[in-house]
Amino acid sequence: MAEHGGKRAFSCAAVVSDVFVAYLLSVYLLAVPAGGYSNITVFKYALFMSACGIYAALMLFFAVRGLIRGRSSGRTPRRLTICNIARLALCAFLLFSALSAAFSPWGGAVVGGARREGLLTVAAYVVTCLLVSRFSRPAPWMLWMSGISVSLFCVLSLVQFSGADPLGLYPAGTAWAAGDGVTPVEFFGTVGNADLSVAVLCASAGAFFMALFRCRRWTRLFLLVPMALAVTVILKSGVEAGKVALAAGVLLSLPVIAGKNRRLRRAAAVFAAAVIVLFIAVLAFRTPSSSGILYEASELLHGRWNDSFGSGRIYIWRNCLKLFTERPLFGGGPDTLGSRDLPPFVRWDPEYGMLKRSIDAAHNEYLNILVNQGFFALVSYLSSLIAGAVHWYRPDNDPAAAAAGGAVLFYSIQAFFGISMCLSAPYMWLALGILLRAGSRLREDRIGRPDPPETE
Numbered sequence: 001m002a003e004h005g006g007k008r009a010f011s012c013a014a015v016v017s018d019v020f021v022a023y024l025l026s027v028y029l030l031a032v033p034a035g036g037y038s039n040i041t042v043f044k045y046a047l048f049m050s051a052c053g054i055y056a057a058l059m060l061f062f063a064v065r066g067l068i069r070g071r072s073s074g075r076t077p078r079r080l081t082i083c084n085i086a087r088l089a090l091c092a093f094l095l096f097s098a099l100s101a102a103f104s105p106w107g108g109a110v111v112g113g114a115r116r117e118g119l120l121t122v123a124a125y126v127v128t129c130l131l132v133s134r135f136s137r138p139a140p141w142m143l144w145m146s147g148i149s150v151s152l153f154c155v156l157s158l159v160q161f162s163g164a165d166p167l168g169l170y171p172a173g174t175a176w177a178a179g180d181g182v183t184p185v186e187f188f189g190t191v192g193n194a195d196l197s198v199a200v201l202c203a204s205a206g207a208f209f210m211a212l213f214r215c216r217r218w219t220r221l222f223l224l225v226p227m228a229l230a231v232t233v234i235l236k237s238g239v240e241a242g243k244v245a246l247a248a249g250v251l252l253s254l255p256v257i258a259g260k261n262r263r264l265r266r267a268a269a270v271f272a273a274a275v276i277v278l279f280i281a282v283l284a285f286r287t288p289s290s291s292g293i294l295y296e297a298s299e300l301l302h303g304r305w306n307d308s309f310g311s312g313r314i315y316i317w318r319n320c321l322k323l324f325t326e327r328p329l330f331g332g333g334p335d336t337l338g339s340r341d342l343p344p345f346v347r348w349d350p351e352y353g354m355l356k357r358s359i360d361a362a363h364n365e366y367l368n369i370l371v372n373q374g375f376f377a378l379v380s381y382l383s384s385l386i387a388g389a390v391h392w393y394r395p396d397n398d399p400a401a402a403a404a405g406g407a408v409l410f411y412s413i414q415a416f417f418g419i420s421m422c423l424s425a426p427y428m429w430l431a432l433g434i435l436l437r438a439g440s441r442l443r444e445d446r447i448g449r450p451d452p453p454e455t456e
Contacts, residue, residue, distance in 0.1 A: 013062050017135040020055045020128070024430055025145045029200070030152060032190050036169040040192040041423065045116045048422045052124040059131050083436045086387035087130055093380035094126040097334055100373040104333025112335030113360055115421050119334045122373075124422075125429045132433030138400035142434070143211055147226040150204045154229035157189045157197070161236055188237065191423045198234055198242035199414055199424040203431060205230040206249055206410030207403045213257045214402035241417035249410040251275055256402055260395045313363045313417065319343065320362045320371045331374035337361060365415040385412060388435050401438035407431035 028051065033043035101109040101119040112118025159166055163175050170187070186194040208227035211220055234242035254268035319342055323332070332340055338360030362368035370378045385408070391397060392405030411428040418424075 013135040086384045089384035096377035100330040106336040106339040109333030117335035129429040129433040133436035150226045196424040198239040201230040202245045203407040203411040203427045206406035210406030211403040214399040241414040245414035404431045404435035
């Protein structure tokens with residue numbers, strides 16, 4: 001009787017987890033405020049935190065009810081696996097983030113600044129990721145729901161690129177590529193900021209790309225539609241980080257695409273390494289054009305650093321590293337970079353004149369954690385990603401893990417040039433949770449048929 005009750009409790013938790021996943025993949029992605037892009041951050045933050053609060057409260061209720069009734073799901077892990085190591089690393093990341101907020105001399109570390117990336121948001125990321133990794137049920141409907149939502153997102157974006165504004169999201173008299181008259185900020189889709197929109201599309205493209213190769217059902221070919229739309233929007237957006245994520249993501253995914261065939265996996269790994277080495281050699285010995293991301297990468301390889309490279313990212317990174325040396329262990333506190341003594345970035349733009357921008361994010365998610373939450377938090381965060389990657393590259397991972405890992409990989413690459421916000425980051429945390437969940441199952445394949453036996 002107790003065992004039956006435990007299974008029932010687990011079933012309720014699984015259903016709630018699936019509803020939360022569905023919410024993020026559909027309602028949350030596509031919802032936009034009545035005021036358009038002018039207040040989309042506040043709107044999305046309220047939607048996300050409300051959903052996370054309800055999800056966590058329900059899961060706590062199921063846990064307490066199970067303890068009161070003396071029931072257990074019988075699924076508690078009994079050994080230390082690579083996925084459990086990732087979960088422990090995530091708990092450590094949250095702990096060190098909390099210590100960072102506690103030791104922060106600046107206010108706002110709990111809620112955060114304008115980007116809403118304080119301790120509460122970090123806790124929402126980690127807790128929901130852990131819950132999804134424990135109770136979700138990776139299934140084909142997740143891919144299809146994501147495909148439909150991403151397709152609608154991309155169609156709207158392409159319409160906006162043509163100069164139209166069908167939903168009235170832009171301020172009156174403005175359209176795509178129009179800023180506030182001082183800073184050329186671009187918005188599109190239902191996320192808003194171009195960099196954040198591309199981050200969402202990179203995660204989606206990575207999942208669709210891996211599913212096309214690792215899932216077995218022929219219906220997976222329909223995923224070509226949302227993937228093609230996502231890639232098209234990324235390329236047309238002009239966000240260089242998205243292009244880098246697509247190219248590097250495909251290359252690093254080749255060994256996983258090869259499946260269980262050892263020779264093919266080794267050949268794919270050697271090919272990927274050779275392409276990377278060749279690309280670096282070309283940049284080192286031949287400087288392409290006189291501008292653009294390839295030119296800047298070549299200049300960096302030659303040791304010629306310019307603060308204007310990467311739309312000012314080199315300047316921002318250099319100054320953020322100086323701040324890190326001031327508080328290396330626990331940082332300044334989550335989302336407190338804007339409160340610290342960081343000189344603004346100034347540059348000349350031929351269209352907008354002299355631009356002066358204050359800096360409240362490192363424009364590199366890993367450096368942002370290092371400066372805001374400190375060394376220990378970054379090590380914990382990277383440890384969770386590395387543990388997830390180790391499982392992802394295992395030859396016996398299932399299609400669910402392959403698709404989720406692709407989303408994490410593509411997002412993590414663009415994150416080297418991006419900003420973490422609740423408008424885009426939840427999809428990386430969701431994918432990581434599903435990856436860890438798929439890695440915890442005992443050979444259970446809910447997305448496609450089992451892979452063929454290992455061959456030479």
